Amino acid sequence: SYELTQPPSVSVSPGQTASITCSGDKLGNKYACWYQQKPGQSPVLVIYQDTKRPSGIPERFSGSNSGNTATLTISGTQAMDEADYYCQAWDSNTACVFGTGTKVTVL
Amino acid sequence: EVQLVESGGGLVQPGGSLRLSCAASGFTFSSYWMHWVRQAPGKGLVWVSRINSDGSSTIYADSVKGRFTISRDDAKNTLYLQMNSLRAEDTAVYYCARGSVAGPGWFDPWGQGTLVTVSS
Secondary structure, eight states, X not given: OOOOBOOSEEEEOTTSOEEEEEEOXXXXXXXXXXXXXXXXXOOEEEEBTTTXXXXXXXXXXXXXXXXXXXXXEESSOOGGGOEEEEEEEEETTTEEEEOOOEEEEEO | OOEEEEEOXXXXXXXXXXXXXXXXXXXXXXXXXXXXXXXXXXXXEEEEEEEOTTSSOEEEOTTTTTTEEEEEETTTTEEEEEEOSOOGGGOEEEEEEEOOSSSSOOOOSBOOOEEEEEOO
């Protein structure tokens, strides 16, 4: 079965850039999206179709996807960005796969 | 405002059944594919099932195939998940999420979730 692997944790200082990777076989041939989940809350879509931001998501969130890796980048990270982040893609359009999740800590 | 509200969770014994509901509002429910996603306590997100916009096509994760059934009632703007032969490993918060208008895509928005606990 298809798998998406993320680093368990990423630490970043306020105002710096955080990069979260998502690795999967030929992931660049699929669309990737990203969700943010804060403790006790439901997930929120922050990036879809590799690079697009939904309405209301700050410009500091951006995405890319090429080869075997999709990346979520948070520029000028703020304390409010501290959360778990999950990537997601579809395998053969019949099975949705989520990444293992990354906890972002803003130190 | 687009809103999804789940209900129907609770405590059930192993081997038991439960039906979850997801009431949708603020958008044309009948136009969208809909999904169920679950999250075990302290764990990551796991996709469970999807139904297309007219209800003619459904797919399931291998872990629930043959035990869970997704359905929709467009007249009531409601999505359902019938869960039978429940196991301890089905314990999770279950979220409904709006998908795309056609084909696989992203999930936006998500409901607040309903907790299902399978235990004797």
